[in-house]
Amino acid sequence: GAGVSQSPSNKVTEKGKDVELRCDPISGHTALYWYRQSLGQGLEFLIYFQGNSAPDKSGLPSDRFSAERTGGSVSTLTIQRTQQEDSAVYLCASSPNPVAGRRSYEQYFGPGTRLTVT
């Protein structure tokens, strides 16, 4: 079946502009994650959605970052007033219904969106 898809694959924007990154998770997966991966670095957790529960936004680096998930499926990560340090690859992942305190499932990642802020 179809995997996680992300769009655009590449985005170049000028400093100060807003950008929106899109993620389509695997159908039926209730959990959706956003991560940021800077060049040569590991993955930095940004935000997590689980079903209709309130998202865990604890990883968002500033109030310029926000995300929403409509209808429990597609998610959009928005970065306002982009800065050069926002340049990175933004990865989205989904997994089937992991519940805190219970079985934790592996995550399936999309190809990422490479954001370059000039």
Place this chain on the structure above:
Amino acid sequence: AQKVTQAQTEISVVEKEDVTLDCVYETRDTTYYLFWYKQPPSGELVFLIRRNSFDEQNEISGRYSWNFQKSTSSFNFTITASQVVDSAVYFCALSRGFKTIFGAGTRLFVKA
């Protein structure tokens, strides 16, 4: 606090050599899960394996094997008879529930 350390930044081997990627973790939880992911040059992370904290049995899958030792908080990954296609960045990760902490990754170069 949870932490995952992959001390090896880069490893370079010649094809057919065996290679072990180290992963050391820190957690105060008694129930947790450990993962390995592979990120090939194409960029898309691929899940390789998951272990829970109550199952220390080592696992072998083809040329891949994993050694989980709670006594040393380690979850090491060995590739036997490495191949050029194994060249990638490998990430070890730790989670309890939804939040997953990733190590910094180990970049493996396998030369023909």
